[in-house]
Amino acid sequence: MEQHIEERGELVFRMMRLEDIPDVLVIEEESFTLPWTQEAFRNELTNNHFARYMIMELDHQPIGYAGMWTIMDEAHITNIAVRTAYRGRKLGERLLDELMRTAAYMGMVRMTLEVRVSNHVAQGLYEKKGFRPAGLRKGYYSDNNEDAMIMWADLEPAGDREEGRA
Numbered sequence: 158m159e160q161h162i163e164e165r166g167e168l169v170f171r172m173m174r175l176e177d178i179p180d181v182l183v184i185e186e187e188s189f190t191l192p193w194t195q196e197a198f199r200n201e202l203t204n205n206h207f208a209r210y211m212i213m214e215l216d217h218q219p220i221g222y223a224g225m226w227t228i229m230d231e232a233h234i235t236n237i238a239v240r241t242a243y244r245g246r247k248l249g250e251r252l253l254d255e256l257m258r259t260a261a262y263m264g265m266v267r268m269t270l271e272v273r274v275s276n277h278v279a280q281g282l283y284e285k286k287g288f289r290p291a292g293l294r295k296g297y298y299s300d301n302n303e304d305a306m307i308m309w310a311d312l313e314p315a316g317d318r319e320e321g322r323a
């Protein structure tokens with residue numbers, strides 16, 4: 158099915174709410190071979206006080222989301238995904254930027270994530286944003302026993318970013 162994509166639509170970032178879960182599951186299922194369930198997202202939003210989830214909307218339509226756990230001064234990305242029809246337009250980069258900015262604003266100084274060793278697209282995005290490989294978790298993914306690459310980035314302090322732009 159063809160989808161109409163607004164070239165200059167309004168892009169908005171906001172925190173995820175429980176009502177977003179059906180839209181998030183659509184993105185989740187088209188993005189991951191081991192998609193999280195409705196219960197998993199509900200649990201993250203209601204019980205996990207370390208969790209922060211963000212929705213990216215284009216013209217009021219959720220087209221991506223990202224999440225992290227903030228523990229001490231380290232942010233752990235749990236997932237990031239953009240709807241298939243909207244990929245390759247720098248929107249994933251905008252979403253990751255926003256997540257990193259939010260983490261820095263919350264006082265986080267470093268960010269980490271795991272990514273499948275075969276996921277070169279995501280690795281390219283992370284490297285572009287300053288993440289560097291820091292080892293492997295062997296057989297981390299249960300569907301095919303694939304290894305995870307661990308990556309880390311230092312976050313720019315929130316104030317510095319704003320000054321850099323002025």
Ligand SMILES: CC(C)(COP(=O)(O)OP(=O)(O)OC[C@H]1O[C@@H](n2cnc3c(N)ncnc32)[C@H](O)[C@@H]1OP(=O)(O)O)[C@@H](O)C(=O)NCCC(=O)NCCS
Pocket residue numbers: 188189236237238239240243244245246247248249250251271272273276277278279280281282283285
């Ligand atoms: C990873 C993902 C979020 C990237 O979002 P996106 O909007 O398609 O990416 P962007 O257009 O912002 O591209 C940002 C960078 O990603 C990399 N990238 C994006 N598409 C790529 C492609 N088809 N081939 C190689 N690299 C690619 C590039 O480094 C790109 O920077 P560049 O355009 O300057 O070269 C998206 O592909 C996605 O949702 N994938 C499925 C879920 C997933 O794998 N999540 C990560 C789990 S760890």
